[in-house]
Amino acid sequence: MDGNPITPAGMAALRARYDHLLHGERPGIVEVVRWAAGNGDRSENGDYIYGRKRLREIDRELGHLAKRMAAARVVDPASQSASQSEPHKVLFGCTVEIADDDDNRRTLTLVGDDEQDAGQQRIGWSAPLARALRGASVGDVRVVRLPGGEKNWEIVAINWP
Known part of the structure; x- marks a missing residue:
């Protein structure tokens, strides 16, 4: 069997995680970072620092999930x-x-x-x-x-x- 086989349920779980991160978690973090950036000094602003770090983690996981879904071949x-x-x-x-x-x-x-x-x-x-x-x-x-x-x-x- 060639490629990266995955069951339909497994592909649905990957897509659900991707959608949750992209449409659920990421917009909330972007809003927190935007609010924290408007508070002035960013060097000691915990909300800003943590938010930017979390955005990088989310973007990294989104990239990983996108690659895995593109390489996957659904097999029922x-x-x-x-x-x-x-x-x-x-x-x-x-x-x-x-x-x-x-x-x-x-x-x-x-x-x-x-x-x-x-x-x-x-x-x-x-x-x-x-x-x-x-x-x-x-x-x-x-x-x-x-x-x-x-x-x-x-x-x-x-x-x-």
Whole structure:
């Protein structure tokens, strides 16, 4: 899969954050800076100094989000599972249950790198574990090379939304 895949929900979250910063937070900070600048001495004006700093942070994040959205390629996992010839392979958007050598099980969903969340068991498409699992079928054993060493994971189940 080429580019930076992202689910429709992930793209919507990026756009919502971008819109919030651009139309919600930034105009408020601009108004505070404008008001603070009118108060005279800017060298010791906390509202002015903090406001300018926050504007730079917002503009930097807006630029980052714009680049990520431009590079992203929206892939709907539900349509991908229906259109593929082999629905029993680990691909973008699927939820996969894996077990290690001690039968410790984990259930993971492969999502775009911009929407990964370890707390919700959502791993990014380019994470080492996701790269190792790509294309595997139920019953396959994959070796994952991590900083702590190698670990074997067996694919127990593959589910699609």
